[in-house]
Amino acid sequence: MKIAILPGDGIGPEIVAQAVKVLNVLGEPFELETAPVGGAGYAAHGHPLPEGTLALAKAADAVLFGAVGDYQYDNLERSLRPEQAILGLRKQLGLFANLRPAILYPELAGASTLKPEVVSGLDILIIRELTGDIYFGQPRGVRECPDGPFKGQREGYDTMRYAEGEIRRIAHVAFQAAQKRDKRLTSVDKANVLETFQFWKDIVIDVHKEYPDVALEHMYVDNAAMQLVRAPKKFDVIVTGNMFGDILSDAAAMLTGSIGMLPSASLDASNKGLYEPSHGSAPDIAGKGIANPLATILSAAMMLRFSLNKPEQADRIENAVKAVLAQGLRTADIYEAGTTKVGTEEMGNAVVKAL
Amino acid sequence: MKIAILPGDGIGPEIVAQAVKVLNVLGEPFELETAPVGGAGYAAHGHPLPEGTLALAKAADAVLFGAVGDYQYDNLERSLRPEQAILGLRKQLGLFANLRPAILYPELAGASTLKPEVVSGLDILIIRELTGDIYFGQPRGVRECPDGPFKGQREGYDTMRYAEGEIRRIAHVAFQAAQKRDKRLTSVDKANVLETFQFWKDIVIDVHKEYPDVALEHMYVDNAAMQLVRAPKKFDVIVTGNMFGDILSDAAAMLTGSIGMLPSASLDASNKGLYEPSHGSAPDIAGKGIANPLATILSAAMMLRFSLNKPEQADRIENAVKAVLAQGLRTADIYEAGTTKVGTEEMGNAVVKAL
Ligand SMILES: CC(C)[C@H](C(=O)O)[C@@H](O)C(=O)O
Numbered sequence: 001m002k003i004a005i006l007p008g009d010g011i012g013p014e015i016v017a018q019a020v021k022v023l024n025v026l027g028e029p030f031e032l033e034t035a036p037v038g039g040a041g042y043a044a045h046g047h048p049l050p051e052g053t054l055a056l057a058k059a060a061d062a063v064l065f066g067a068v069g070d071y072q073y074d075n076l077e078r079s080l081r082p083e084q085a086i087l088g089l090r091k092q093l094g095l096f097a098n099l100r101p102a103i104l105y106p107e108l109a110g111a112s113t114l115k116p117e118v119v120s121g122l123d124i125l126i127i128r129e130l131t132g133d134i135y136f137g138q139p140r141g142v143r144e145c146p147d148g149p150f151k152g153q154r155e156g157y158d159t160m161r162y163a164e165g166e167i168r169r170i171a172h173v174a175f176q177a178a179q180k181r182d183k184r185l186t187s188v189d190k191a192n193v194l195e196t197f198q199f200w201k202d203i204v205i206d207v208h209k210e211y212p213d214v215a216l217e218h219m220y221v222d223n224a225a226m227q228l229v230r231a232p233k234k235f236d237v238i239v240t241g242n243m244f245g246d247i248l249s250d251a252a253a254m255l256t257g258s259i260g261m262l263p264s265a266s267l268d269a270s271n272k273g274l275y276e277p278s279h280g281s282a283p284d285i286a287g288k289g290i291a292n293p294l295a296t297i298l299s300a301a302m303m304l305r306f307s308l309n310k311p312e313q314a315d316r317i318e319n320a321v322k323a324v325l326a327q328g329l330r331t332a333d334i335y336e337a338g339t340t341k342v343g344t345e346e347m348g349n350a351v352v353k354a355l
Numbered sequence: 356m357k358i359a360i361l362p363g364d365g366i367g368p369e370i371v372a373q374a375v376k377v378l379n380v381l382g383e384p385f386e387l388e389t390a391p392v393g394g395a396g397y398a399a400h401g402h403p404l405p406e407g408t409l410a411l412a413k414a415a416d417a418v419l420f421g422a423v424g425d426y427q428y429d430n431l432e433r434s435l436r437p438e439q440a441i442l443g444l445r446k447q448l449g450l451f452a453n454l455r456p457a458i459l460y461p462e463l464a465g466a467s468t469l470k471p472e473v474v475s476g477l478d479i480l481i482i483r484e485l486t487g488d489i490y491f492g493q494p495r496g497v498r499e500c501p502d503g504p505f506k507g508q509r510e511g512y513d514t515m516r517y518a519e520g521e522i523r524r525i526a527h528v529a530f531q532a533a534q535k536r537d538k539r540l541t542s543v544d545k546a547n548v549l550e551t552f553q554f555w556k557d558i559v560i561d562v563h564k565e566y567p568d569v570a571l572e573h574m575y576v577d578n579a580a581m582q583l584v585r586a587p588k589k590f591d592v593i594v595t596g597n598m599f600g601d602i603l604s605d606a607a608a609m610l611t612g613s614i615g616m617l618p619s620a621s622l623d624a625s626n627k628g629l630y631e632p633s634h635g636s637a638p639d640i641a642g643k644g645i646a647n648p649l650a651t652i653l654s655a656a657m658m659l660r661f662s663l664n665k666p667e668q669a670d671r672i673e674n675a676v677k678a679v680l681a682q683g684l685r686t687a688d689i690y691e692a693g694t695t696k697v698g699t700e701e702m703g704n705a706v707v708k709a710l
């Protein structure tokens with residue numbers, strides 16, 4: 001089984017190194033191959049997603065991704081900026097289903113800015129469609145405004161689009177995920193304003209007929225943003241489009257106060273996937289050896305479960321992470337008085353030991 | 356000075372009645388005229404925004420709006436549903452600047468789901484563009500998908516658009532609002548993905564040249580959603596588009612835990628405006644006399660300040676609201692042990708008395 005390792009920029013290389021260490025001690029015949037991506041891709045080959053990196057990702061059974069972005073790439077033209085690598089990989093690999101668990105480990109309840117009773121035990125799963133919507137919809141650009149009171153001025157424009165098949169396949173992923181959990185699905189839309197999301201809602205209702213055991217509710221995106229703050233534990237699985245999912249999944253991650261703990265998976269139609277921590281490249285702390293590697297290690301666990309068909313190994317890693325938390329080890333981002341502060345490498349070593 | 360009173364549905368009539376009582380004791384020669392809107396408009400005249408109501412709103416110097424929406428209108432076709440009245444009023448009256456303060460009154464810090472130290476003293480102002488973006492952009496609809504892997508299937512689509520002049524005018528409102536506060540403006544965009552918002556960012560940077568005393572920062576919408584949860588007090592004024600503003604302003608309101616306290620203003624180019632509470636029509640508690648009228652009363656205060664040029668009367672109302680809170684009076688939504696629970700009408704009477 002071949003795994004493409006794309007460390008990226010900022011803290012990416014440091015945290016991915018710990019996940020690789022963990023993968024290497026599992027005793028599985030994985031073949032790991034590393035390639036540059038993001039700013040590192042641009043520095044090495046003049047493009048954030050170099051051809052060789054894309055070819056490797058396509059050939060591999062799964063991709064372990066660190067994070068991309070660093071100050072020195074901020075002023076590149078948009079098509080060359082690091083985050084284009086993420087968008088390119090999603091589109092080129094057909095990774096349409098983004099799974100983002102927002103889980104609050106009991107030991108870390110204090111890290112949240114929300115009151116403990118509101119978030120302790122939080123365990124929700126946000127499923128975000130990842131290859132459609134306004135992210136990729138054509139036409140888009142800057143043009144002369146063709147009508148209305150601003151006719152003749154310059155205007156920026158983009159197109160939000162969802163085709164029936166695109167909505168159906170993400171709805172199936174969401175209903176099936178709900179079946180494995182508490183059997184409750186919230187479909188988030190803006191059907192009161194957007195044609196795209198009235199259509200989304202209609203299709204989700206239709207797919208629901210195949211999953212009568214799942215309770216489906218519909219919620220407007222503005223209300224969903226409120227309910228995530230008010231009573232996040234009421235959710236089980238949330239499914240939504242690419243744009244709303246971008247916003248809500250980050251808000252949900254931040255509710256836990258420990259975004260350094262949260263993995264994510266982006267899957268194609270045959271469960272090949274890209275796995276990455278939910279946090280970013282944090283260039284301000286890069287190279288200091290203090291970044292939290294656990295989200296990346298837990299992303300490797302998701303990879304074992306969803307793409308490499310090794311659920312027992314995934315369980316082993318997740319239990320090892322719980323064990324190091326129980327031992328009181330904390331990186332700086334989740335440190336609290338009374339616990340033991342450790343660096344990136346010590347944390348990785350502790351997980352290896354707990355395995 | 357003529358004020359259009361549009362109570363709407365659900366708790367709308369009850370809370371607006373209290374605000375009207377407050378307006379009537381100010382000793383000003385206001386002419387108030389009431390008309391049905393939302394579900395009530397549909398029930399009376401077959402349309403959520405009846406012609407007579409629109410004409411009244413156009414003729415008036417300001418509009419005081421309650422809330423719209425009730426169960427019995429949920430299954431109407433979209434163009435007849437209550438919320439179309441809001442969208443219609445915004446568009447027809449050119450109300451492009453939505454001002455949504457998110458303020459946490461010290462007495463109500465306990466109502467928030469966030470820890471007191473994270474939110475106490477919160478005082479941010481979200482300025483949402485209200486007549487452009489994907490809310491109104493043409494073309495939109497359901498069609499046969501013209502290209503790509505889903506070609507030939509049905510698809511829903513909408514168009515996000517912002518013309519230069521549209522961005523300039525909301526940017527001016529935002530910079531000027533920041534000048535009257537802590538002189539810090541955060542422009543929220545998604546310039547890394549959307550052409551519309553790269554254009555938005557470019558124009559905001561250009562308008563900034565006229566306001567060198569205001570510190571401008573740019574933030575991606577997903578990060579803004581996170582920072583609102585992580586450290587909301589770091590913001591002063593936020594400006595963003597219609598869609599992102601819908602989501603972020605509701606999230607910010609919910610941070611306070613007391614959305615029943617939050618007013619809003621929607622202004623046109625000459626400071627004519629529509630004023631409404633940030634909360635909805637709450638049909639589940641309609642008619643019970645327990646709704647919180649303070650957001651509507653505070654909306655009337657905003658109306659006096661922005662549209663009717665009576666800032667001292669606005670101050671009087673705001674001080675009266677602070678006084679009733681200091682007296683320990685609370686409607687059910689903000690009630691805590693040790694305070695005195697009152698109904699809608701008692702709360703309105705208490706404000707009148709405090710005046
Ligand atoms: C970097 C950016 C293009 C990306 C997105 O908006 O999808 C990121 O925010 C994410 O959520 O993975």
Ligand SMILES: CC(C)[C@H](C(=O)O)[C@@H](O)C(=O)O
Binds near residue numbers: 193222441442
């Ligand atoms: C009712 C709806 C159309 C409206 C909006 O999305 O603007 C509401 O959510 C609001 O924020 O006033």
